[in-house]
Amino acid sequence: MKKFLVLVCFGMAMPMSYSQETNQVEQLRLQLQQMQENFDRVQREQKAQIELLQKKLDELTQTPAAIPTPAAAISNNNLPAATPVQTSAWSPANPIRVGNSKGYVDVSMVATFAAGGSTANDIEGGTQLGGHDPIQRGFTVQGAELNLQGAVDPYFRGNANIAFQLDSGSESFVELEEAWLETVSLPWNLQIRAGQLLTDFGRINTQHPHTWAFVDEPLVNGRLLGPDGLRNPGARISWLAPTPFYSELFFTIQNSQGETAHSFRNDNDGDLFLGRPVEQGRVTSVGDLLFTPRYAASFDLTDNQTLLAGASAAFGPNGSGAHTDTQIYGLDAYWKWKPANAHAGFPFVSWQTEAMLRRYRAGAFAGDASASPALNPIPGETLTDWGFYSQVSWGFRPRWVAALRGDYVGRTEQADYERINGDDPDRLSRWRISPNLTWYPSEFSKIRLQYNYDDREQIGVDHSVWLQFEFLLGAHAAHTF
Amino acid sequence: MNLNFFKNLFQRRDAEDAKLRGALDANSEILTEDNEGKEGKPGGWNLRMRKIQIVPKSFPHWLRSLCFLLFQFGSVFSSKKTTSRASAIFASLRLALCLLFVSATAQAKLNVVVTTPDLAAVAKEVGGNKVTITTLARPTEDPHFVDAKPSFIVKLSRADALIQGGAELEIGWLPPLMTGARNSKLAPGMPGDIRCNQGIRMLEVPSVLDRSQGDIHAAGNPHFLTDPANAEIVARTIAEAFARLDSADAEFFQANQKRFTEELNAKLAGWEKQLAPFKGQPLVAYHDSWPYFAARFGLKSEIFLEPKPGIPPSPAHLADVIAAMKEQKAHVIIVDPYLSRRTAETVARGTGATVVDVAQFPGGVKGTEGGYIQLMDYLVNSIAKAFASNGGSK
Numbered sequence: 001m002k003k004f005l006v007l008v009c010f011g012m013a014m015p016m017s018y019s020q021e022t023n024q025v026e027q028l029r030l031q032l033q034q035m036q037e038n039f040d041r042v043q044r045e046q047k048a049q050i051e052l053l054q055k056k057l058d059e060l061t062q063t064p065a066a067i068p069t070p071a072a073a074i075s076n077n078n079l080p081a082a083t084p085v086q087t088s089a090w091s092p093a094n095p096i097r098v099g100n101s102k103g104y105v106d107v108s109m110v111a112t113f114a115a116g117g118s119t120a121n122d123i124e125g126g127t128q129l130g131g132h133d134p135i136q137r138g139f140t141v142q143g144a145e146l147n148l149q150g151a152v153d154p155y156f157r158g159n160a161n162i163a164f165q166l167d168s169g170s171e172s173f174v175e176l177e178e179a180w181l182e183t184v185s186l187p188w189n190l191q192i193r194a195g196q197l198l199t200d201f202g203r204i205n206t207q208h209p210h211t212w213a214f215v216d217e218p219l220v221n222g223r224l225l226g227p228d229g230l231r232n233p234g235a236r237i238s239w240l241a242p243t244p245f246y247s248e249l250f251f252t253i254q255n256s257q258g259e260t261a262h263s264f265r266n267d268n269d270g271d272l273f274l275g276r277p278v279e280q281g282r283v284t285s286v287g288d289l290l291f292t293p294r295y296a297a298s299f300d301l302t303d304n305q306t307l308l309a310g311a312s313a314a315f316g317p318n319g320s321g322a323h324t325d326t327q328i329y330g331l332d333a334y335w336k337w338k339p340a341n342a343h344a345g346f347p348f349v350s351w352q353t354e355a356m357l358r359r360y361r362a363g364a365f366a367g368d369a370s371a372s373p374a375l376n377p378i379p380g381e382t383l384t385d386w387g388f389y390s391q392v393s394w395g396f397r398p399r400w401v402a403a404l405r406g407d408y409v410g411r412t413e414q415a416d417y418e419r420i421n422g423d424d425p426d427r428l429s430r431w432r433i434s435p436n437l438t439w440y441p442s443e444f445s446k447i448r449l450q451y452n453y454d455d456r457e458q459i460g461v462d463h464s465v466w467l468q469f470e471f472l473l474g475a476h477a478a479h480t481f
Numbered sequence: 482m483n484l485n486f487f488k489n490l491f492q493r494r495d496a497e498d499a500k501l502r503g504a505l506d507a508n509s510e511i512l513t514e515d516n517e518g519k520e521g522k523p524g525g526w527n528l529r530m531r532k533i534q535i536v537p538k539s540f541p542h543w544l545r546s547l548c549f550l551l552f553q554f555g556s557v558f559s560s561k562k563t564t565s566r567a568s569a570i571f572a573s574l575r576l577a578l579c580l581l582f583v584s585a586t587a588q589a590k591l592n593v594v595v596t597t598p599d600l601a602a603v604a605k606e607v608g609g610n611k612v613t614i615t616t617l618a619r620p621t622e623d624p625h626f627v628d629a630k631p632s633f634i635v636k637l638s639r640a641d642a643l644i645q646g647g648a649e650l651e652i653g654w655l656p657p658l659m660t661g662a663r664n665s666k667l668a669p670g671m672p673g674d675i676r677c678n679q680g681i682r683m684l685e686v687p688s689v690l691d692r693s694q695g696d697i698h699a700a701g702n703p704h705f706l707t708d709p710a711n712a713e714i715v716a717r718t719i720a721e722a723f724a725r726l727d728s729a730d731a732e733f734f735q736a737n738q739k740r741f742t743e744e745l746n747a748k749l750a751g752w753e754k755q756l757a758p759f760k761g762q763p764l765v766a767y768h769d770s771w772p773y774f775a776a777r778f779g780l781k782s783e784i785f786l787e788p789k790p791g792i793p794p795s796p797a798h799l800a801d802v803i804a805a806m807k808e809q810k811a812h813v814i815i816v817d818p819y820l821s822r823r824t825a826e827t828v829a830r831g832t833g834a835t836v837v838d839v840a841q842f843p844g845g846v847k848g849t850e851g852g853y854i855q856l857m858d859y860l861v862n863s864i865a866k867a868f869a870s871n872g873g874s875k
Contacts, residue, residue: 151669154668157660182660183663184663184665184668185663185664185665185668186663189638189663190663191663240634240635240638240661240662240663243635244544244635245632245635246631246632246634246635248631248661296631298630298631298632299632300630300632303619306628306630306631306632308631336628338628340619340621340622341621341622341818341819342622342623342626342819343623343819343820343821344623344625344626344791344793345623345626345628398793398821399793442692442695442696442791442792443653443696443791444692478629478652478653478654478655478656478657479629479653479654479657480629480657480661481628481629481630481631481657
């Protein structure tokens with residue numbers, strides 16, 4: 001304070017020495033300006049001093065962001081000492097502790113396992129279509145997913161998901177599920193994500209398996225989008241529309257080849273796909289890319305009920321011939337009810353449904369007499385397949401969720417190639433009913449028991465029971481709606 | 482320029498439409514009028530007599546904007562005059578101005594989103610009528626488990642500022658909303674990023690992060706606003722932030738903050754006096770969200786119905802709680818609206834204690850809708866009453 005006064009006086013005294021020369025107005029102006037400058041400087045100096053002191057104080061008390069005696073200012077009672085605090089300031093040289101939010105990167109690991117059995121003898125790829133589903137009687141490692149995310153710099157956010165898995169022969173393999181950067185502050189409500197990414201198609205396709213309400217992937221996703229879902233290297237632009245309700249447009253452009261573009265240019269490991277040999281190929285022109293537009297909108301029906309609905313489409317070439325393409329259309333809806341005084345998120349009821357339709361324009365195949373067995377020639381044709389699932393989850397008491405899902409997939413009609421070669425099990429209709437019960441000991445672990453009643457056309461009924469268990473280590477997983 | 486345009490739009494031609502205004506009732510008002518218009522048709526929800534647009538006062542901002550745009554579009558495309566090129570250009574210019582108007586009205590007030598209702602109550606005290614406050618979590622809701630509704634993304638994307646606790650209370654739902662909102666005004670370090678734990682002396686900061694100890698918060702216990710002294714700090718933080726965002730009204734915010742602080746100081750003395758007779762007495766809570774309150778008023782908050790934060794009580798733990806309560810002569814159990822009152826009642830039956838409904842958020846319990854001071858009044862009164870009755874409930 002003293003220093004401030006001295007400076008102010010100094011500031012006032014300076015212009016007075018030559019006041020006789022200048023006119024009074026000019027003098028006053030100068031005086032004011034100088035005072036302002038001095039005042040600003042003093043303020044800056046004091047601020048710097050306070051900051052320095054505060055830093056020292058922080059170091060001494062070792063509490064984060066403590067400003068001296070805020071409480072004492074209002075009351076004579078001093079707060080009793082806080083419970084012993086021993087945190088020290090984190091420095092980049094320290095190792096990154098899992099779950100330490102002070103690190104540059106949030107690290108988490110989710111590991112999911114299943115145990116159980118089925119009356120079916122073709123579990124992997126037969127009753128269970130998903131790449132993260134239980135694949136055998138006994139135990140399955142459904143996946144151990146490492147997630148890394150954080151701010152890259154003031155312009156980008158980064159995210160990577162690496163899944164470690166064991167196949168049925170206990171051979172380890174690694175999948176790069178996602179690795180992308182995303183813009184943080186583009187104008188006009190735009191956002192761009194680029195890298196290896198899950199395609200914004202429908203609802204479950206963009207979710208990682210550990211957030212699913214069931215042990216396994218819905219049949220329609222497995223059959224039309226593929227065992228590992230639709231994902232590929234590419235970029236996505238999204239625009240949050242200036243509507244009064246939530247409304248967002250997404251447009252994803254990706255490579256169309258590989259096993260994670262199942263209905264597109266997938267070579268199917270050399271096996272026939274929908275009766276034909278398929279080739280993977282490479283991107284040679286823009287037309288070889290996969291285009292996926294999506295629109296999603298959400299409404300708060302009441303204070304306790306929210307609806308999120310979307311429509312998606314995916315367009316790209318497929319591997320069955322030179323001028324062939326695939327179109328997949330999808331509709332999805334998610335509704336949730338949760339009362340205003342829910343405890344830890346319970347009770348709640350949610351309903352989720354997705355329906356998809358695929359038009360696969362297949363090329364003609366000349367046949368191969370030298371193959372064994374010999375392959376018949378089949379004509380070019382358009383194959384239409386569709387399916388849906390609908391699931392209801394009921395969190396009936398804290399930590400307990402009961403859920404029921406119905407699945408259906410099928411073809412609209414028998415194809416020409418099926419009339420020649422016989423019905424294709426990948427097109428025949430099947431349905432499945434799956435009740436399950438999940439117990440969450442905490443947000444970071446779960447145990448789930450699920451029963452599947454499977455009815456496949458020309459194969460018959462199968463029963464499966466799976467017990468799933470999961471743990472999460474590290475950064476708190478925040479859930480999108 | 483925007484401002485003048487805005488003013489002109491609402492200037493009324495008194496004499497000409499005095500008659501029309503006579504027809505206006507208390508629930509509607511003139512949104513805009515067209516100086517060129519001669520004839521119009523009455524119809525539907527808006528009256529377009531003499532090209533004057535009337536809308537119900539209850540219309541929200543976006544609906545007004547829409548009405549306004551529709552009206553202006555109407556004049557551009559239906560006016561018989563717009564045959565010449567000059568007038569067509571004029572009409573397009575006017576349409577462009579309309580769009581500017583819509584954004585101008587959107588910026589008229591500081592649009593602030595607040596994560597929890599307690600912070601919102603303090604922000605309202607400071608911001609008064611110069612800010613529009615939108616609260617995400619509801620007063621009876623468990624602030625740890627708010628659904629990340631997409632409508633929140635919309636609110637955040639249009640906000641000038643976001644007020645949050647800053648101590649990880651909202652970590653389970655705010656991050657995906659922020660990603661979706663893509664609002665650079667709210668980015669970390671921007672003036673619109675307002676964190677209220679600034680300058681708060683945090684209690685229970687864990688030295689080791691270990692989830693076997695339950696769902697603990699790395700930054701310390703985030704329920705700091707249950708101490709009225711912290712409300713003063715939060716009010717100061719918010720006033721300073723508002724002043725940075727809207728320097729023209731800096732004095733207004735400062736005056737509000739001063740008034741609130743004075744009111745709080747005056748009240749605090751009374752609250753302390755009210756709870757002084759019960760100093761050192763144990764206050765049993767369901768979840769460990771009251772250490773700041775207990776510390777302020779010299780109560781002991783050491784017994785919890787939850788064995789560990791976020792872990793529901795087991796029968797064995799409740800038996801221990803009952804034993805501990807008997808030993809420490811604890812007579813008061815407090816329960817938030819989103820926690821199990823039934824569990825608390827079971828324990829109360831076993832110990833003869835009184836269950837008191839409390840809330841950290843104004844409006845969480847009936848009669849606390851009036852704001853932060855009313856909530857503290859309620860908390861102090863009801864807890865003091867329960868202590869005084871010495872656990873008489875059976």
